[in-house]
Amino acid sequence: PDLDPETAYCADLGYRWEGERDSLSISAYARYSKGVILWQENDDGVWRPSNFGDALYPGLEAELLVSRSPWRFVVSYSFIRSYVLSGDLEYRDDKRVPNVPVHSLDAAASYGSKSIAGSIKVSYKGPRYLTTDNKAYLPSLFLLGADLKWRIGEDITVFWEGNNLLNERYESVQDYPMPGFSMTVGLQYLLESEPKSR
DSSP states (O other), X not given: OOXXXXXXXXXXXXXXXXXXXXXXXXXXEEEEEEEXXXXXXXXXXXXXEEEEEEEEEEEEEEEEEEEETXXXXXXXXXXXXXXXXXXXXXXXXXXXXXXXOSEEEEEEEEEEOSSEEEEEEEEEEOOEESSTTOOSEEOOEEEEEXXXXXXXXXXXXXXXXXXXXXXXXXXXXXXXXXXXXXXXXXXXXXXXXXXXXO
């Protein structure tokens, strides 16, 4: 009940190019937020949202799409140089906002034909600070995943999916470890139902 709404002011400038099969987009932005809301663990061990102060988020985003049938490649990158402006902290103190990585990268390569489809995905996030004093942080993480589908009939598809193939030990939130390597194998059968007649 004591939480105040967060107010933000943003300006951005972007460029987008689209070809017959490829596209590229780049945008630079700056956002100033007042009363930033963050979920953080309190002294009693309970996570609660709170207004920690103001923050400035200058950043850059870029995405490249290349399509060469039957292949498709997508790469997206994000850069956010956030600044904490709460309490005694100012722009010149150069402190990052908690849980906001400076660098983030996602990339995927996919292949698709009439009978076989698959993809490989990679994801990177830089270190994420836990508090506004920037003393403790979660380390950077690199995740690799892949999936494959093989259509062996009109209505039957065999699929395989692997997550965190490198068995990365990481935490999205402090003290909450995420799953390691996992694999799923299955069979899909499409059952077409005939329309009912009266």
